[in-house]
Amino acid sequence: MQKSGLLPELTPKRREAFVGYMFILPTYIGFSIFILYPLIESVRISFQEFSLLRGSTYVGLENYVQMFADARLRIAYINTIIFTLFAVFFNAGIGLILAVMLNRRLPILMRNLYRSVFFFPVLIAHTYIAVIWRFLYQQDTGVINYYLGVFGVEPIPWLSNAHWAMAAIIILDVWKNTGFAMLVFLAGLQSIPNEYYEAAQLDGANERQLFFRITIPLLSPTIFFILVIFMIGALQVFDTIIVLTQGGPGDATRSVVLYVYEIAFRTFNMGYAAAVSMTLFAIILILTALQFWISRRWVHYE
Amino acid sequence: MAQTQAPAFKQAKPSPAKGRKPVNIGDIFSYAILTIAAILVLMPLAWMFSTSLRPTHESFQLPPAWLPTKFSWENYVAPFESSVPFVDLFINSMRITVAVTVGQLVTCSLAGYAFARLRFPGRDLLFLLLLGSLMVPFQVTIIPIFLLMRDLNLIDNPLAIILPGLISAFGVFLMRQFFKQMPQELFDAARVDGAGHVRSFFQIALPLAGPAMATLGIITFNATWNAYFLPLVFLNSWHKMTLPQGIALLTGYMGSGNPSVVMAAVTMAILPVLFVFLAAQRWIIEALTRSGLKG
Numbered sequence: 312m313q314k315s316g317l318l319p320e321l322t323p324k325r326r327e328a329f330v331g332y333m334f335i336l337p338t339y340i341g342f343s344i345f346i347l348y349p350l351i352e353s354v355r356i357s358f359q360e361f362s363l364l365r366g367s368t369y370v371g372l373e374n375y376v377q378m379f380a381d382a383r384l385r386i387a388y389i390n391t392i393i394f395t396l397f398a399v400f401f402n403a404g405i406g407l408i409l410a411v412m413l414n415r416r417l418p419i420l421m422r423n424l425y426r427s428v429f430f431f432p433v434l435i436a437h438t439y440i441a442v443i444w445r446f447l448y449q450q451d452t453g454v455i456n457y458y459l460g461v462f463g464v465e466p467i468p469w470l471s472n473a474h475w476a477m478a479a480i481i482i483l484d485v486w487k488n489t490g491f492a493m494l495v496f497l498a499g500l501q502s503i504p505n506e507y508y509e510a511a512q513l514d515g516a517n518e519r520q521l522f523f524r525i526t527i528p529l530l531s532p533t534i535f536f537i538l539v540i541f542m543i544g545a546l547q548v549f550d551t552i553i554v555l556t557q558g559g560p561g562d563a564t565r566s567v568v569l570y571v572y573e574i575a576f577r578t579f580n581m582g583y584a585a586a587v588s589m590t591l592f593a594i595i596l597i598l599t600a601l602q603f604w605i606s607r608r609w610v611h612y613e
Numbered sequence: 614m615a616q617t618q619a620p621a622f623k624q625a626k627p628s629p630a631k632g633r634k635p636v637n638i639g640d641i642f643s644y645a646i647l648t649i650a651a652i653l654v655l656m657p658l659a660w661m662f663s664t665s666l667r668p669t670h671e672s673f674q675l676p677p678a679w680l681p682t683k684f685s686w687e688n689y690v691a692p693f694e695s696s697v698p699f700v701d702l703f704i705n706s707m708r709i710t711v712a713v714t715v716g717q718l719v720t721c722s723l724a725g726y727a728f729a730r731l732r733f734p735g736r737d738l739l740f741l742l743l744l745g746s747l748m749v750p751f752q753v754t755i756i757p758i759f760l761l762m763r764d765l766n767l768i769d770n771p772l773a774i775i776l777p778g779l780i781s782a783f784g785v786f787l788m789r790q791f792f793k794q795m796p797q798e799l800f801d802a803a804r805v806d807g808a809g810h811v812r813s814f815f816q817i818a819l820p821l822a823g824p825a826m827a828t829l830g831i832i833t834f835n836a837t838w839n840a841y842f843l844p845l846v847f848l849n850s851w852h853k854m855t856l857p858q859g860i861a862l863l864t865g866y867m868g869s870g871n872p873s874v875v876m877a878a879v880t881m882a883i884l885p886v887l888f889v890f891l892a893a894q895r896w897i898i899e900a901l902t903r904s905g906l907k908g
Contacts, residue, residue: 324732326809326810327732327733327810328731328732328734329733330727330731330809330810330811331727331731331732331733331736331810332733334723334724334726334727334731335723335727335728335739337719337720337723337724337779338720338721338723338724338780338785339724341720341776341777341779341780342742342743342746342782344761345754345758345776345777346746346749346754346782347746348757348761349753349754349755349756349757349758349761350749350753350754352757352760353753353754353757356756405650408646409647409650412643412646412647415639415640415643416640425647425651426898427890427894428651428654428655429650429651429654430898431654431658431887431890432654432658434835434839434890435839435883435886436838436839436841436857436882437839437841438839438857438860438861439839439857439860439879439882439883440657441861442860442861442864442875442879443657443660443661443876443879444657446664446872446875446876447657447660452675454660454675457675457676457677458676486654486657490654494898518639543750547750547751547752549752549842550841550842553841553845554841554861554864568752571752572752572845572846575755575756575759576759576846581756581760584756585756588750588752588753588756589753591750591752591753592749592750592753595748595750596748599748
C-alpha cells in the first residue's frame with residue numbers, strides 16, 4: 312500500500328500529483344472509452360451511410376436532410392413533447408401538492424409512513440410496473456375499467472386507442488415518479504425557516520397568501536430543479552413504452568428514443584439513428600439552457 | 614403548514630387539546646387527500662400480490678378478490694418450471710448488479726478522494742469534464758458502444774453491460790462531496806505520523822466513508838437491478854438475459870401470459886428492492902434528497 316516508498320526520487324508535491332492521477336486513472340479510462348469516444352464517434356457515424364456488411368461511406372449531411380422528410384420521426388417528436396409536457400406538469404404538480412400536505416401538522420410517524428408509500432414506486436423498475444399495469448389496463452378484464460364501471464364509465468380502450476394509450480403511459484409515469492418530486496419538495500419545504508411564516512402571520516396574512524408569497528418564492532429553486540430533471544428524463548422515455556404499448560397502436564406512443572432504438576438495432580441503420588439521437592441531444596441541451604435562462608426571471612435564490 | 618407547529622410547541626400551557634390547535638377543516642381535507650393518494654399508490658402493488666396468490670382460473674376474476682381465499686403458492690414455483698429460465702435470469706441479474714456496484718464503489722471512491730483531497734495540475738478541469746458527461750444521454754453513446762462491443766466479440770456477454778457500468782460521474786461527484794466534508798485535522802495528524810497519501814486514503818478516509826459508500830452502493834444496485842435498455846441491446850439469448858427482460862417476455866405478446874404466474878415472478882423480482890428499501894430507507898431518502906438524482 313505504501314506506494315510512496317516505491318518512488319523515493321519524487322518531491323512530496325509530485326508524489327501527491329502522481330497518487331492523484333493514479334486514483335482518477337480507472338475512472339478516466341472508463342470515461343474515455345465509454346463516454347468521450349462514443350460521443351465523438353457518434354457525431355462521425357451520423358455523417359455516414361452505415362452498413363454492417365458492406366462497410367460505411369460518408370454521405371455528408373444526407374442523414375440530417377432525410378429527417379425533414381421523415382413523417383414517423385415528426386410523429387415521434389410530437390409524441391415525446393406531448394408526453395414531456397403532461398408528465399412534467401403532473402409529476403411536479405401532484406408531487407408539490409402531496410409535499411405541502413405532508414408538511415402540515417402531521418404526527419411524525421404518519422408523515423414518514425405516507426412519504427415511504429409515495430416514494431416506493433420510484434425504486435421499482437419501469438419494466439415491472441409496465442407489466443403490472445398492462446394487466447390493469449386491459450379493456451374487458453382490467454381492474455381499472457371495472458372500478459370505473461362502478462361509477463358508470465364505459466370501458467376505456469386504454470391500450471388500443473391512440474389517445475388513451477398516451478394517457479395510459481402518462482398516468483403510469485406519474486404513478487411511478489411523482490414520489491420523487493414529493494420527496495425533493497418536502498425537503499425543500501422543511502428547509503424554509505418558520506420565522507418567515509410567523510412574521511407574515513403577525514401581519515395578518517392568510518394561508519393562501521402564505522403559500523403564494525412565501526412558500527412558492529422560497530421553494531422556487533427546488534421547483535426549478537425538479538422541472539429540469541423531469542424534463543430531461545421525460546424527453547428520453549423508453550422503458551415504459553416498449554413494455555406497455557411498443558409504440559402503438561400504430562405510431563401513437565412511439566417516442567424518439569424508441570424510434571432511435573428501432574432504427575439502430577432492428578434495421579441497423581446506424582448512421583440515421585446516430586443523426587436522430589444527435590438532434591435529441593441538441594434539443595435536450597437547448598431546452599435545458601432555455602430553462603436556466605428563463606429561471607433568472609422567476610427563481611429566487613436567497 | 615409547518616408554522617402551526619412552532620407556536621403550539623413554545624406555549625407549553627396545559628390546555629384541554631394537549632397544547633395543540635383543534636383539528637380544522639384543512640387538516641381533515643389533507644388527511645383525506647393523502648389517504649386516497651396512498652391507496653391509489655398501493656392498489657396496483659396489492660393487486661400484484663393478491664393475484665400472485667390466486668389460482669390461475671380466478672386470476673381474471675372481477676371484482677378482484679383483494680384477499681385471496683386460497684393461497685396458491687404453486688404460482689411462485691411456476692416461473693421456475695416455465696420455458697423462461699428464471700433461475701439463470703436471477704443469477705445473471707445478480708452477477709451484473711454486484712459486479713457493477715463493487716466496481717463503482719472502487720473507481721468512484723478513488724477518484725472522489727483524489728478530486729476532494731489531493732492537489733494535482735488540471736484537477737478542476739478534469740472534474741468539470743467528468744461532470745459535463747452527466748449531460749450526455751445514453752442513446753447518443755449506445756451506438757458506438759454497441760459497435761465497439763461487437764468488434765470485441767462481447768455481444769450476448771454480460772461484460773458488455775458490466776464494463777461501461779464500472780465508472781460513474783455521479784458516483785465520483787457523490788464521493789467527492791463526502792470526502793470534502795471530512796475535517797482536515799484527521800489528515801494532518803496522519804501526515805505527522807508519516808502516512809503517505811495512499812495510506813491516508815485506505816486507513817483514514819475509507820473507514821469513515823461507510824455512509825457514503827452505502828448510499829452509492831444502494832443507488833447503483835437499484836439502478837443496475839432495474840436496467841432494461843442496455844440488456845435489451847446487448848443480451849439476446851435466453852440463458853444470458855436479465856430478470857427485467859425475462860419478465861417482459863414471460864408476460865407474453867399483448868399480455869397473453871398467465872397473470873397469476875407473471876405477478877408471482879414480478880413479486881419475487883421486486884422483493885430485493887423492498888427489503889433494501891425497508892432496511893436502508895433513511896439513507897436512500899437522504900441521499901436522493903440531497904443529490905437530486907432521479908431513481
